[in-house]
Amino acid sequence: MGLPMMKNVLAAGHEVVGYDHHQAAVAKLEEMGGRGAGSIAEACDGVDVFITMVPDSPHVQDVVLGEGGLLENAADGLLYIDMSSIRPDVSQQVAAACREVGVRPLDAPVSGGEKGAIDGTLSIMVGGEPADFEQARPLLEVMGKTVVHLGPSGSGQTVKAANQLIVGGTYGLVAEAIVFLEAFGVDTQAAIKVLAGGLAGSRILDIKGESMLARDFKPGFRIDLHHKDMGIVTSAAREAGVVIPLGSVVAQLIASARANGDGGLDHSALLRTIERLSGRLDDNN
Known part of the structure; x- marks a missing residue:
């Protein structure tokens, strides 16, 4: 899901830096015109928005809260968008930890499958602060056809x-x-x-x-x-x-x-x- 989504972001004129445990995925991103990173810290460096698209709740916790993770490397005011599908309570916990260090979290899981990711027609369900959603909306609309703010953190996951x-x-x-x-x-x-x-x-x-x-x-x-x-x-x-x-x-x-x-x-x-x-x-x- 992540690669075709980022392909659409690149096509819209944005710069994309990507990190993945699987080097083959990073190589594919580079072939599409993105830039590969060797660590989460490197992926955070100088970016305005940080997006995660990983399989499950523990993976989000590891990327955001773990040693060498997002919260150790994020600049104050960074907009963080988690597009994974995880437990709502974990999403709320991660969001609270983000706010403590000045990171602005949104949970924005998607529906539409691989075809929707390729076509840029995903349905994107967003939880978080309204002002943060409005800032993220133009980027999300590159990846999705239906983008809706649903309420506070965890609402998207629910x-x-x-x-x-x-x-x-x-x-x-x-x-x-x-x-x-x-x-x-x-x-x-x-x-x-x-x-x-x-x-x-x-x-x-x-x-x-x-x-x-x-x-x-x-x-x-x-x-x-x-x-x-x-x-x-x-x-x-x-x-x-x-x-x-x-x-x-x-x-x-x-x-x-x-x-x-x-x-x-x-x-x-x-x-x-x-x-x-x-x-x-x-x-x-």
Whole structure:
């Protein structure tokens, strides 16, 4: 996600300095016209905005709070935007630590997958101070089509958790519908087309319907990451005293997909779990 997002930032005329534990990612950034950094400290040097896009809460904590991290190297007044998907409470803790040293934090997780990152059409959900959001808005609008301020720190992550709840449930139902249709020998391509044009229509049907029918599960967003996100939403719901019975089932289906070796596939591969439960899984797909 980070590389195509930064490609759009570069195309908009901004300078980008990037750091990653994987040197191959840094090399790709340099090929796109960015500048590679050898450390977090080097990535902080002289920049106005610092963005993180990493897999999980501990990674954000390490980058921001850890030894040699952002808070040890950030200039006073730096705008920090975390675009990862992490726990709302961790986002709030990180934001509080940032403010103590004069760093201005925003949590700005995204939805739209790899295609949205490439096309610059992501939905970006932002928490933090309104004035900081307004300063960040022009940059965020380079990466996203829908950019919305939702409230104080942690609000973006809370809405992202809800997003993943809906996305996971929709994938599960689309998967069930495909297995159901195929069991009756229906022309599934025609069926997906007509379903997408009615009340059952969704972005998932539009973007992933054909690839699911073709069993093309090249990852745009991996099941491993959606498993992490479902852990966030189920934990947060429990703490808030909110009942999410359908979401809990979806979380278990995604956990099953991961346990059966599908964690590295796109989350549309939830179809394989439904096929497996139905005794219809072709292991060649």
